[in-house]
Amino acid sequence: MAEKVRDYDKLAGDILEEIGGKENVVSATRCATRLRIVLRHSKPKAKETVGAMPGVITVVENNGQFQVVIGQHVGEVYEAFADLVGESVTEDGDDNQNKGTILNRVIATMSAVFAPFVYILAAAGILQGTLILINLLFPAFENTGTYEVLSMMSWAPFTFLPIFIAITAAKHFKVNTYIAIAATAALVTPEWADIAGRVASGETVTFLGIALSQTTYTSSVLPPLFLVWILSYVEKFLNKKIPEVIRPLFVPFFSILIMVPLILLVIGPITTGGANAIANGYNYLVDVFPALAAAIIGGFWQIIVIFGVHWGVTPMVLSNFEQYGMDSFQAYQTIAVVAQVGAVIGVLLKTKNSETKKVSTSAGITGIFGITEPAIYGVTLRFKRPFIYGCISGAIGAIVASFFRPSYFAYAGLPSPITMVNAINSEYPMSIWGILIGAAIAIVLPIVLTQILGYGEDTAKQADEALASDQGESEKKDGSENTVPNEEEIAAPLSGKLMALSEVPDDVFSSGAMGQGVAVEPSTNEVVSPADGKIVFIAPSKHAVGVRTNSGVELLIHVGLETVELNGEPFTVHVEDGQNVQQGDKLITFNQDMIREKGLPTITPVIITNIGEYEEAIVEGTAEINTGERLISVVK
Numbered sequence: 001m002a003e004k005v006r007d008y009d010k011l012a013g014d015i016l017e018e019i020g021g022k023e024n025v026v027s028a029t030r031c032a033t034r035l036r037i038v039l040r041h042s043k044p045k046a047k048e049t050v051g052a053m054p055g056v057i058t059v060v061e062n063n064g065q066f067q068v069v070i071g072q073h074v075g076e077v078y079e080a081f082a083d084l085v086g087e088s089v090t091e092d093g094d095d096n097q098n099k100g101t102i103l104n105r106v107i108a109t110m111s112a113v114f115a116p117f118v119y120i121l122a123a124a125g126i127l128q129g130t131l132i133l134i135n136l137l138f139p140a141f142e143n144t145g146t147y148e149v150l151s152m153m154s155w156a157p158f159t160f161l162p163i164f165i166a167i168t169a170a171k172h173f174k175v176n177t178y179i180a181i182a183a184t185a186a187l188v189t190p191e192w193a194d195i196a197g198r199v200a201s202g203e204t205v206t207f208l209g210i211a212l213s214q215t216t217y218t219s220s221v222l223p224p225l226f227l228v229w230i231l232s233y234v235e236k237f238l239n240k241k242i243p244e245v246i247r248p249l250f251v252p253f254f255s256i257l258i259m260v261p262l263i264l265l266v267i268g269p270i271t272t273g274g275a276n277a278i279a280n281g282y283n284y285l286v287d288v289f290p291a292l293a294a295a296i297i298g299g300f301w302q303i304i305v306i307f308g309v310h311w312g313v314t315p316m317v318l319s320n321f322e323q324y325g326m327d328s329f330q331a332y333q334t335i336a337v338v339a340q341v342g343a344v345i346g347v348l349l350k351t352k353n354s355e356t357k358k359v360s361t362s363a364g365i366t367g368i369f370g371i372t373e374p375a376i377y378g379v380t381l382r383f384k385r386p387f388i389y390g391c392i393s394g395a396i397g398a399i400v401a402s403f404f405r406p407s408y409f410a411y412a413g414l415p416s417p418i419t420m421v422n423a424i425n426s427e428y429p430m431s432i433w434g435i436l437i438g439a440a441i442a443i444v445l446p447i448v449l450t451q452i453l454g455y456g457e458d459t460a461k462q463a464d465e466a467l468a469s470d471q472g473e474s475e476k477k478d479g480s481e482n483t484v485p486n487e488e489e490i491a492a493p494l495s496g497k498l499m500a501l502s503e504v505p506d507d508v509f510s511s512g513a514m515g516q517g518v519a520v521e522p523s524t525n526e527v528v529s530p531a532d533g534k535i536v537f538i539a540p541s542k543h544a545v546g547v548r549t550n551s552g553v554e555l556l557i558h559v560g561l562e563t564v565e566l567n568g569e570p571f572t573v574h575v576e577d578g579q580n581v582q583q584g585d586k587l588i589t590f591n592q593d594m595i596r597e598k599g600l601p602t603i604t605p606v607i608i609t610n611i612g613e614y615e616e617a618i619v620e621g622t623a624e625i626n627t628g629e630r631l632i633s634v635v636k
Helices: 002-018 046-051 074-088 102-137 139-143 145-159 161-173 177-188 190-200 222-241 247-288 290-306 310-324 329-350 354-368 373-383 385-402 417-423 430-453 458-471 592-597
Strands: 025-030 034-039 058-062 065-069 487-491 496-500 516-522 526-528 533-538 544-549 554-558 571-573 586-590 604-608 616-619 630-635
Touching: 002 046, 002 074, 025 074, 025 102, 034 074, 046 058, 046 065, 102 139, 102 145, 102 161, 102 417, 139 145, 145 161, 161 177, 161 222, 177 190, 177 222, 177 247, 222 247, 247 290, 247 310, 290 329, 290 373, 290 385, 310 329, 329 354, 329 373, 329 385, 329 417, 329 430, 354 373, 373 385, 385 430, 417 430, 516 616, 516 630, 544 586, 604 630
Parallel strands: none
Antiparallel strands: 025 034, 034 065, 058 065, 487 630, 496 516, 516 604, 526 586, 533 544, 544 554, 554 604, 571 586, 616 630
């Protein structure tokens, strides 16, 4: 376990170093699969460098965020990263220099606020769906005390949603958490619900002579979010003006005294009305042209997920549930999720590659629970075609479903196949049929398309053609026109003793997370190109190099383990990024003695990072191998 912790610490430290250190970090949050960092100043090569790090799936720069997609271990990396940046994450000064547009900052805030507790809402939604099924099978259950207690439990996180928002928003805006909770709690007290009810019935209730509105704030999103945002300025002002000796008492006193009336009189009614207006606009499109609304959500929702802006719809969805007790957006959103799961299953059934099967199985399971990032980045977007199949299938499935006017009648934190029961309602019996038929199309169609059209075999060919065009030369086999060989020989880039990748004392390599290959315990101090190709990556610390062969095989040669810590001292790089190389060209020379003096292994993994595009990789070398001898055969 300790070794894994050190790996997470190292990855967090490497990421922090490449993005410019903690002085360049404004804020950092996480979601189910991503470390989301807001930077003061963008670093030109950080995306490429961080994206190539072991343990990182990819990097997305969008909405003012540097998003590092890590997968299931994002929590451990986030904790290590948070420890490194500490209290320097954000204060004042020039933080606003590089936060991006207002829209980007709003979406980044939504992500930071909702990501930490989305699984709580998802769990509550699953409980609601379970109760729907039980009541369907056993109608008398709804009249029992057991049902009442379970129903109360399922609704509690939504009733007190403003409290959850107060906690996460306080962290995001750097506000005293307890002051934020105290002010927000006033919005969801039974006393305020009673006052609002009296106003709704026609009674006039005033505060300092100003009439109060009938707006209630249980399950609301924008009022508590705006409360904490404005509180961040109020609290900062009060901390500057109130003497330190009485500050612990009077900063909370004046903060609550200012913020609660401000929300009840002005901010709350305005923000609630804004969320309702957006929801009503969407509902109008659904009423007037349901097929168009369905096609947009079913077809483009996963594209929105790629850019990490999907949290922006949460206020609208919750407003629909608050106003009408139902929402169609999550119904179509579910179909889009199902379509990506179907695309992953299509790849799983089509591929003959064991590594691709393993990744597809894992991604498909997480997709069933509504988390599609592993499916997108690990499978569908990786091979491109399956992602397109999923989007098309999601749109078609949603359009067909729209003829049944499907809706969810219980909020789903993570819309997914297991939340489809939320569409069951006795007053709208066709709703669940719309979801089921739409989901059936969404899951079957990409499977069929994948079996007929393939899942991305042409990707390597396209890369070859582009590379040949860049180099101004073509690949020829047996004197004929340019083709991609069925098998490619990868030569040993250095001499030494062979070691199975599974025996390498580093989980990142031994687990196969980086790809398939072999390791070499070197007996020489020189790394040469294992094939004709192009340099596509050079580590800033000079310890690793990436080569893409002319047929598209992507190789990573990583000299030593943990050698990034040496800051390039034992290494000399003899090539440049983007340079064309021939087999045998010198790439790196290194000092083995210096590496060992630092207590680090010289074991050198040679990894095929895009193994998913190939049927298999066969290690051809024996126990000892010399530079230039056949090491691996890659079979198309």
